[in-house]
Structures are given as C-alpha cells and as structure tokens.
Amino acid sequence: MSVSTSPSDALTPLERQYVLLTQNGLPIIAKPYHWIAEQLKISIEEALALTKDFQKRGIIRRIAAVPNHYKLGYKFNGMTVWDIDDKQASKFGDAVGKLPFVSHCYLRPRHLPGWNYNLFAMVHGKEPEEIQHYRSQIKELLKEVLVTRESDDASQSIPSQSNDMLTSTQILKKTGLRLKRKTESAS
Amino acid sequence: MDKSSTTLVPELSKLDKGLINLLQHGLPVCERPFLQIAQELDSTEDEIIEHLNQLLEDKVLSRFGPMFDAACLGGAFTLAALSVPEKDFEQVTQQVNSFEQIAHNYRRDHAFNMWFVIATESQEEIDQVIEKIEEKTNLSVLNTPKLEEFYVGLYLPV
Numbered sequence: 257m258s259v260s261t262s263p264s265d266a267l268t269p270l271e272r273q274y275v276l277l278t279q280n281g282l283p284i285i286a287k288p289y290h291w292i293a294e295q296l297k298i299s300i301e302e303a304l305a306l307t308k309d310f311q312k313r314g315i316i317r318r319i320a321a322v323p324n325h326y327k328l329g330y331k332f333n334g335m336t337v338w339d340i341d342d343k344q345a346s347k348f349g350d351a352v353g354k355l356p357f358v359s360h361c362y363l364r365p366r367h368l369p370g371w372n373y374n375l376f377a378m379v380h381g382k383e384p385e386e387i388q389h390y391r392s393q394i395k396e397l398l399k400e401v402l403v404t405r406e407s408d409d410a411s412q413s414i415p416s417q418s419n420d421m422l423t424s425t426q427i428l429k430k431t432g433l434r435l436k437r438k439t440e441s442a443s
Numbered sequence: 444m445d446k447s448s449t450t451l452v453p454e455l456s457k458l459d460k461g462l463i464n465l466l467q468h469g470l471p472v473c474e475r476p477f478l479q480i481a482q483e484l485d486s487t488e489d490e491i492i493e494h495l496n497q498l499l500e501d502k503v504l505s506r507f508g509p510m511f512d513a514a515c516l517g518g519a520f521t522l523a524a525l526s527v528p529e530k531d532f533e534q535v536t537q538q539v540n541s542f543e544q545i546a547h548n549y550r551r552d553h554a555f556n557m558w559f560v561i562a563t564e565s566q567e568e569i570d571q572v573i574e575k576i577e578e579k580t581n582l583s584v585l586n587t588p589k590l591e592e593f594y595v596g597l598y599l600p601v
Contacts, residue, residue: 361593
C-alpha cells in the first residue's frame with residue numbers, strides 16, 4: 257500500500273499545527289487565512305504560502321464546503337464494483353474516475369473465488385433509477401475490458417459476474433478521520 | 444439513517460445554490476477569498492459570509508474547510524468486508540464497531556453485507572485489527588486496501 261504509508265513525520269511541527277488547527281473546519285469570516293496566521297503566529301504571507309504548498313503536495317485536496325447528501329436530496333448511493341482486465345485497469349480506472357457522477361474510484365485487490373472485483377466506483381443520486389443509470393454508463397465505458405469468468409467451481413457459493421452494485425441500506429458507524437494530538441514519536 | 448438529516452431543506456435561494464456548487468470545488472487561497480466568491484456570484488462579501496454560516500447552521504453543509512488526504516497525514520487505511528449471517532448481524536455490528544480503529548461501517552445489500560474502513564497508525568496495526576475481528580466474530584475478513592486511487596471528490600450539484 258504505497259499510497260498509504262507516507263508518515264505524518266513528513267510534516268514539520270508548524271505543518272502539523274496547521275492540520276490540527278483546521279481539520280475540524282475554518283471559521284467563515286472575511287479573512288480566514290489571517291485567522292490561521294494569527295493562531296499559528298506566522299505572517300499572512302506565510303499562511304497563504306503554506307496553504308498553497310499543502311495543495312501542491314496533495315495533502316490538502318481542496319478547501320471546500322462538504323454538502324450534506326441527504327439535505328440536498330441525494331439519498332441513494334451505490335458502490336459499483338467491476339472485474340476488469342488487470343492490464344487495462346489503470347487506464348480505465350482513470351476514465352471512470354473522470355465521470356462527473358463518480359465520487360471515489362479505486363483499484364483494489366481481488367480475492368478469488370469469492371470476490372472477483374478489482375475496480376470500485378462510488379455513485380450518488382436522488383432516485384434509485386439515477387444510480388442505476390450511472391451504473392449503466394460506467395458499464396458502457398468498461399464493456400471491452402470486463403472479464404468473463406467460467407464458474408467451474410461447483411462449491412463456489414457466490415456466482416461470478418463481471419460487475420455489481422452494492423447499495424447502502426444503513427450507516428452502522430461513522431466517525432471522522434483525524435490527526436491525533438500526540439507527539440510524533442508515538443507510533 | 445440519521446433521522447434529523449433526512450428532512451429536506453424546503454427552499455434554497457439562487458445564491459445558496461450557487462454558493463454550494465461553487466464552494467464544493469474550492470475556496471480561493473488569497474487574503475479575501477469570500478470577496479472573490481461574491482464577485483463570481485454577483486453578491487457582496489457580507490452576504491456570502493452570512494449565507495454560508497446559515498447553510499452550516501441548517502446543516503445543508505456538514506463542514507467547511509481544508510479537505511486533507513488522510514493518507515498524507517500518516518497512518519494506514521483499508522476497506523474491508525464481512526459476510527455476516529442475518530441472525531448474527533446485530534451482534535457482529537457491535538463486535539466490529541467496538542474497535543476504535545473502525546472509522547466507517549455500512550450495511551450493504553450483498554452477500555458481503557458489512558463494509559467498513561479501518562484507520563490505524565501503521566500497516567501492522569491493520570493486520571492486527573483484522574486478526575482480532577476474525578477471532579471475535581469467527582468470520583473471515585475480506586481485505587481490499589486501495590492499490591491505486593483515481594479520483595476522490597464528491598460534487599453534488601443543486
């Protein structure tokens with residue numbers, strides 16, 4: 257998992273303070289970056305430069321408003337999963353990720369025979385038909401690279417199909433991912 | 444689902460909709476970012492700030508601020524699943540949720556009917572948590588860590 261191993265030690269103490277200060281949100285005031293500067297006891301120029309640098313390094317994806325799905329009417333989500341040709345997976349994963357209605361798109365390992373899907377793409381919609389429609393659009397895009405597997409293993413309880421959509425029926429737990437307030441040597 | 448969040452906000456003004464759409468893409472990094480937003484939406488800085496605070500208060504927006512890439516902040520993550528017999532579902536939910544390393548957990552309509560994110564300080568800890576979940580539940584965990592990320596960004600136009 258090369259993508260998940262960059263340690264927080266890579267952050268300077270100041271950068272760490274910035275994350276701790278802002279990870280729960282920014283105050284909505286005329287000069288929010290001045291607020292960051294004051295809190296961190298740095299200049300506004302430094303605060304802006306630090307923010308831009310975080311964005312450049314991909315540590316901050318963007319400074320944005322996170323909408324409440326349900327309040328905006330987006331009540332339905334589907335985790336679409338696909339069994340696609342490994343050799344083409346990066347190229348096609350990238351294309352699926354670019355679809356405007358896909359919010360998350362990842363390659364993940366298969367676990368045969370029970371789990372044959374390697375591409376995951378989340379879609380959201382206001383009606384069940386809407387997410388079905390999105391699934392069809394992804395399928396159209398992936399049709400050439402979908403894998404057909406012979407289900408020759410009679411003991412296999414889960415039939416092998418080239419794609420599926422898992423809709424969520426209940427949130428069982430939801431907490432935010434947070435950088436903990438502790439010293440860097442802890443782990 | 445959480446009941447309080449299922450009620451729709453009856454009316455969003457044109458300005459509110461414009462704000463929600465624009466600010467999902469991101470706030471400019473400059474001294475007066477809301478002034479810039481106001482110019483784009485044909486409004487004033489004060490009005491933008493007032494409306495944005497109201498949208499947060501009404502919980503139309505759940506959060507406003509930097510979206511950090513959790514993986515860049517250190518630690519390890521994975522998405523994992525269990526195929527839980529229906530009669531045991533409640534008990535297994537409690538067993539899995541009892542681990543503080545479980546960040547999200549969703550019930551989904553599939554043979555693998557429980558999907559959760561494990562967030563830990565290290566890769567070794569991920570393996571330990573999975574082992575403990577298997578011991579506790581007597582079920583085998585499907586572990587699907589991300590191998591490659593193509594896109595993360597939710598845009599819900601209103």
